[in-house]
Amino acid sequence: MKPLEGKVALVTGGTRGGGRGIAVELGAAGATVYVTGRSTHGRRSEINRAETIDETAEIITAAGGKAVPVRVDHLEKEEVQALLERIRRDHGRLDVLVNDIWGGENLFEWDKPVWDHNLDNGLRMLRLAIDTHLITAHYALPLLIERPGGLLVEVTDGTRAYNETHYRLSVFYDLCKVAADRMSWAHAKDLEKYGCTALSITPGWMRSEMMLEHYNVTEATWRDAIANQPDFAISETPRFVGRAVAALAADEDKARWNGQSVSSGQIAKEYGFDDVDGSRPDCWRYLLEVREAGKPSDVTGYR
Incomplete structure (x- = not known):
């Protein structure tokens, strides 16, 4: 079934990880997916x-979807504006906006207070995580609200309840992830009067390309990492959060999630996907x- 047939989605930061997983699942559900990022064939971003x-577009096509890759630096207002003008010309609509722009993986320093953390890297991280999302929302939401039922998803790390009580080991990283959730809550207030929905979503322990490399495993051999890190048994693929976003986008009653903070596991339980x-x-x-309860690592009852 293609519940999103005829819908248009924009997934920002869709180069890898959760952004790629979300873009692929939206395409597989029938949406035309504009996928943006800074890395293209022959041109890499600062992450290198x-x-x-x-490559993301090729995976979407292989999954039966329709993909439009567009290189965009979401800190450049003119590039974002041109992207939305293109979507308007091509389709005259935007049904789903997923703000997954990040790019700060090489910038944060764990367990360092603000006075010890590299300041330029910290401020760059904030720009990548916050300014990019706001710039994109500024240009994309006017098109989204033209039709009731539109969905804005801010991708973050950690649920609202978790982040309210847990310090994420870097003041800059902490601010980046809390800000994404707060943005979704604020956007929800503005969007509800137009019949649209905004929420934040977090994947669980995601087996992104970078995470698999960190443990020196592949997706086919990821269980080998459990020997050294037993809790890695609870990890999930990037497609899992993608299926969560696709399920939310297809829900005619998605407004019940407006302003909420959700996780991939929570949404899977609600909609019944694996x-x-x-x-x-x-x-x-x-x-x-x-x-955190100090119990032996055992995912029985949690997967």
């Missing part, structure tokens, strides 16, 4: 990794009830 938006391996990990509940 091999993944590109062109990860690509047939499991249903509930990472954030596991972290609180097992890992």
Whole structure:
């Protein structure tokens, strides 16, 4: 089934990780997906990794979707404005906006207070995580609100409840992730009068390309990492959060989520879908009830 057939989605930061997973699942559900990022074939971003938006588009096409890769630096207002003008010309509508722009993986320093953290890197991180999202919302939301039922998703790390009580080991990283959630809450106030919905979503412990490299495993061999890090057993693929966003986008009653902070595991339980391996990990509940409770690592009942 293609519940999003005829819909148009914009996934920003879709080069890798959760952004890629979301873009692929929206395409598989029938949406035409504009996927943006700064890395293309022959031109890498400052992160200097091999993944590109062109590769994401190829995966979307292989999954039966329609993809339009567009290189955009979302700190450049003119580039974002031109992107939305193109979407308006091509389709005259925008049904789903996913703000997943990040790019700060090489900038944060764990367990360093603000006076010890590299200041330029910290401020750059804030610009990548906050300014980009606001610039994109400024140009994209006027098109989104032209039709009731539009959806804005801010992708973050950690649920609202978790982040309210847990310091994320870097003041800059902490601000970046809390800000995304707060933005979704504020946008929800503005969007509800137009019949549109905004929320924030967090994946669980995601097996992104960078995470797999960190543990020196592949998606096919990821379980080998459990020997050294037992809690990695609760991890999930980037497609899991993608299926969560696709389920939300297809829900005619999505307004019930307006302003909320949700996780991939929570949404999977609500809509009854699984990860690509047939499991249903509930990472954030596991972290609180097992890992932080000091219990032995055991994902029984959590996947």
